[in-house]
Amino acid sequence: MSIFAKLSWYFKEEWKTYLVGVGGLILTALLAIIPPRIIGLLVDAIHSGKLAASTLIMLLILLTVVAIAQYGSRYMWRTAIWGEAAKLEKVLRNRLFWHYTQMDQEFFQKYRTGDLMAHATNDLSAIQRVAGGGILQFADSMITGGTTLIAMVSLIDWRLTIIAIIPFPLLAVMARYMGSKIHVAFRDSQAAFSRLNNKAEESITGIKVIKGLGQQEEDMADFDDQVAQTININRRVNRLDSLFDPMTTMIISLSYVITIVYGGYLVTTSQITIGALVSFVSYLAMMIWPMFAVDMLFNTLERGNASYDRVMDLLNQTSKVIDDPNGATTAPRGEIDYDVEKFSYPGDNRLALENINFKIPAGKTVGLVGRVGSGKSTILRLMLRQFDNYTGTIKFGGIDIRHYKMDALIPAIGYVPQDTFLFSDSIRENIRFARPEASQEAVETAAKKSDLYNQIKGMPDGYDTAVGEEGISLSGGQRQRLAIARALLINPELLILDDALSAVDAETETQILRNLRAERKEKTTIISAHRLSSVMDADEILVINDGQIVERGTHDQLMANNGWYKEMFERQELETKVKGGAQNG
Known part of the structure; x- marks a missing residue:
């Protein structure tokens, strides 16, 4: 029953509607007492030969009125209880989704996408069943069971009632014993479902790599193994679950045997009438649902309890990136002063960055270059406040970025990541994702700046062209340019290109960079790249290696240093010439 206590916050908010629902259940239970008694009276009248036509008509009319009233009372509790259960699922779903949007990078490294989806679907459905079916089962088992029991004692015979319900306490013992086992089993079942969800999501997302x-066959074998494990775990849940119904049926059957034997004795000794025995049997049949409701109640509660704990574990996770409640609310402008002494990723003792110091005056461009894994993207991730656990400061416009409100800082930064993500929508809607109200003219201007305008115009549907899931209908270069257009549409104070030109050819790259220099003379730009031609015109270039700055200066200065930069630049120039010669040949 602890799940009811955990959901008490919701029941307190919606107590009026639940009161209407419980009232409907009580009225339904009271009305249900009447038909068996009427049937008993009819049997006694027929048995004694005293059934008059007027009496029969009156009793049939009464049965009809009761049936109509039961219809109304059932409608009342169904709309109230099931409606509130659906509302609870909506509340929790919105809360969970909002929580996902507020969490930091560490959270999404800890929990996989499939697992988060399982919490937002399967677990919330189990909780919703507690607020709907659980309330129904609890109230019905108490109300219907209680009113029927009272009718059996007061309208028939208290001795027969006591004897007939002797087996019932066995059900409570069984439910308590089995409930704890089902709780553990269902928790394992939900975890298995999450793992299977992860596998399915991962395989579908990576289908091109798998086929390529x-x-x-190997992936299918792995998936089959995951399915087999999930089925085996769920078989244990089903085995435990299936023990309830046979046990309940056995207890009810035992009560029927007692009723027939002892009730028959009371009839033969004229202590009760045959009609009363018929009514009692009908009441006993009505007790079957409350008994099964107790069975289903424990099952529903244990499932909901396990799911609620899993969801609360997620909601209790806190972001390490805290939005300063007293932070600056104006958009940052001006110089960027980057001074990070050291930074390590959560759970990793190795230094990812050490003594990274540079300044970018407003309107200037800085290039970041270095080997794969050198720390370039990490520098940018701190700028975007994906992590705050570093020693040092990053100031934008003279204020530490941790002292800005997130709603002021993030919209001032246009970020184009290495892995471009596009939504399954049109080119137009993907470009104006950050500014849904942007005009068609603004969208086309952004497309021109990213050198995508002419290609879009050549598409049959133009800006209405659907990009497909994750932009599958576009080439890698088109996806990158679309992402650049999306970032430029908001005219950010700081534009960050994180290896965002890797999929375009040299000519397109040159055109895009020329457009950026012309359009962003007053704005700041950071370009991280593997292809050094992307940064050779930057005001300052930083060479990163093992999380440290090992070279810095302009292109000409770095070429004169005879270091890594010069060696890599000359190698890339040679590769370009070789490729050009091969194509010409």
């Missing part, structure tokens, strides 16, 4: 490497 010819790993379909």
